[in-house]
Amino acid sequence: MPAHPLRAAAAIVGVADAADRSGMLEGTVTEIEARMVREALDDAGLTLAEVDGLCINNGLGWAPSLELAERLGITPRWTDSTQTGGSSFEIHVHHAAAAIALGLCEVVVVVYAATPRSDHKSGRGGWRSRSTTGATPAAEWELPHGLRMPMGAYALAASRHMHDYGTTSEQLAEIAVQTREWATMNPRARLQEPITVTDVLGSPMEASPLHKLDCCLVTDGAGAVVLTSAERARDLRRSPAYVLGAGTGHTHSMISQMPTLTETGAVISGRDAYAVAGLGPADVDVVELYDSFTITVLLALEDLGFCPKGEGGAFVADGPLRPGGSLPANTNGGGLAYTHPGQYGMFLLVEAARQVRGDNGDRQVPGAEVALAHGSGGVLSAMATVILGSEATR
Template sequence: MALTERVQGSGRAATAIVGIGFSTLSRRPIGSARMLARDAIIAAVADAGLEHTAIDGLLINRSPLADPESLPLRLQQDLQWPRLRLLSGIEGEGSSAVQMLQYASLAVAAGLARHVVCVFADDPIRPSGGGGQAFSPPVPVSGIDGWEERCGLYGATGAYALAAQEYLDHHGLDADAFAPVALAQRAWAQRNPRAFLREPLTREGYLASPWIVEPFRLLDCAYPINGAIAFVVTTAERAADLASTPVHLHGMGQGHGGFAGFGQPQQGLTGAALAGRTACAMAGVQPADIGACQFYDAFSFTVLLALEEYGLCAPGEAAAFVAAGHTAPGGRLPCNTGGGHLSGYYLQGVTPIAEAVRQLRGEAGEGQLEEPGLMLVTGNGGRLDYHAAVLLARGAVL
């Protein structure tokens, strides 16, 4: 199928995810990101039912805070793939994993490669302590070199807290508006054996968690781990001949608005709306056709913002939507059904992809959705600067 047919919305997917693999996932040091990536890739290729030599494309994503040498292009040599037709490192910060899926899909649809492996790996948890120090460097929000460090604004938590407080103020909400997000995702995590935070959570328990940077409490923040996840992408035609259950890609989009500045929430803080419109146009659908979502949720706030900017809730209404239980188990728009980054595990943008594959292949066990339908998967990075989205479904035809 020509790429132009796909872009014009023929209703038939051109590409699919056909395999997924995990390394060991842990809150303890378990090896280098490079070693974990290799393990996940080998598992993904086996899951796809492919021979190791069938892979002719490799896309690599590391944390933007990691040393470039922690996950180099030389990973190709570790895997003994001497003649790849596609090899690159993808850097779009938290949107990178979804971008990898997009670029792999374009490559196989165009004939640049036949079977492309995409991998993200990270090892922020070190013997010296938890993952906090790995995420503490200042995130530029002012455009003035060194301003954040001089003012004591360290890490993504501080940068996102400014945006979150602006959102609350603009819509007349208080910080308790984030509690239902954390509670809903913990309820999903209790159904996911891979989730790291599975203990029952009450509103009182959420409110008892300490402040990190107001308006964020500890339980509003992602839970980083060491590990790697890889997935294999090929054409829908080839996927039909494989033993694994394919997950088909129907639409994709990106939106990179950069930081719009403070005091302008009414104009939209991110490029998510552009990413969503592009993905929906490609698939020939509307936001109302989406049955479930896997959002990039480094912080609880980003779930509310994503619901609104992807057109699933009107501006300012997402908090009430989540509080009514619509995103929780039994709700009409299930979101982050593995616990997301808050209660599941934080492996940046590959966490939402992995959960989408688990649901759409019918492998989610106790947390399985009866009918996942069309699933929105998102990634975002920087300080809400970079966005990517895909629309996935079980079938090749919507």
């Protein structure tokens, strides 16, 4: 069977991200975005003048990609402002790879920055001031009943998984513990002290059964990735991280409309990404999974085929996600301990690309040739999976 036309047609050739142990970054969002674009292009050995594709999902007005292009002084011939929350950036990479394969553009920058912690400290109001908000179905039908968002939505999923499969709070806590082991190796991580299952269970209850240490951080953060064609990537400064496969699966908007609380659209996005790549779960060396909450990780592990449905609790209890484990995961410390500015999917891509390039120093997974980055947006609503590889022909 011939290879899928999207497989390895494009590659991530430059990455950058910004996070600080303080949880805060210097500068405005627009200043930080520009800095990320410059750093990612420098990493790739490309210039701003060569950029003809642009992806961004947040902005002050109705057309964020137009605003950013104007600020950067470029005239792209292809842009994408898809907004699905935390999975937006995996979708941007999916779309950009397709656009590059079709010759619609040649060099695409995907960028994100947010400063919710600084905004809160200074009274600026946070990310909601940067978007158009108003009456929504959730505001009308869910919030009046006292559902605390967003953790309440994930607590419903965790409770149902516990009811259906016997998953325990101790098993969910193992995800936070193993993720923190990676964070202890990252000097920029917000939380660097090792923790135990007892620590997780002893932290305040946020929305039963989720404790505080089951929940992601709220920090400033930013990042960018640069993509170009596989042909051009071979001659650039850094080793390419080829886009071997990608897929998307959206199932609902409100948590009350989720078809089943224990299965996400990752079943669809993972299936499609594996099919494009010609690979399966057993071929993946390292995973970067959206970890807004520990239950988000557990559901992704099951739905992406790393363990059978309902067995995620027993699977993580054996310690596969930690350094030296059988399935190293969230190797920068994840949204639980590294950084989480509201939409974490950008950092999944940056870390996955660095792993397949072999750039991660103490956090490098030995022999990592295939990395999977899986974003989750909304309330387990919009899933997107990207598979990166160090070799286009594997």
